[in-house]
Amino acid sequence: QVQLVESGGGLVQAGGSLRLSCAASGGTFSSYAMGWFRRLPGKEREFVAAISYSAYNTYYADSMKGRFTISRDNAKNTVYLEMNSLKPEDTAVYYCAAHRSTIVLRNNKGADYWGQGTQVTVSS
Numbered sequence: 001q002v003q004l005v006e007s008g009g010g011l012v013q014a015g016g017s018l019r020l021s022c023a024a025s026g027g028t029f030s031s032y033a034m035g036w037f038r039r040l041p042g043k044e045r046e047f048v049a050a051i052s053y054s055a056y057n058t059y060y061a062d063s064m065k066g067r068f069t070i071s072r073d074n075a076k077n078t079v080y081l082e083m084n085s086l087k088p089e090d091t092a093v094y095y096c097a098a099h100r101s102t103i104v105l106r107n108n109k110g111a112d113y114w115g116q117g118t119q120v121t122v123s124s
Helices: 100-106
Strands: 005-006 011-014 017-023 032-040 044-053 058-060 068-071 077-084 092-099 116-124
Touching: 005 092, 017 032, 017 092, 017 116, 032 068, 032 077, 032 100, 044 068, 044 077, 044 100, 044 116, 058 068, 058 100, 092 100
Parallel strands: 011 116
Antiparallel strands: 005 017, 017 077, 032 044, 032 092, 044 058, 068 077, 092 116
16 A cells, blocks of 8 residues: 655746645555646646656656656655746646556546645646
8 A cells, every 4th residue: 555645735826836746655666657646626637747657758748848857756755746937727627646557647547546635726
């Protein structure tokens, strides 16, 4: 059983930056692909970014390319999401997730484990 705990959310002005962290425990972190998802108010969950277990491959939703960067530190059992040039439409609850397959995460087909989410609010 893997537990995921996100942190780093908060309130930021448009154009600002935030760095989300997701700390994993209870499993072999380096054997999982990791992803970030978000749920906007009243919307379905959407894929944000994913990273393979070795960090060799990264994937992004089109609207996040060039603004968001996913990374991981397997020694610290942590995955990060660096978010720059934030827009009010990025306001959402952000979740990290773990799955054996990066492709499953990238295609938003679910995850083996989910964090509880962290709120990001971008003011205009």
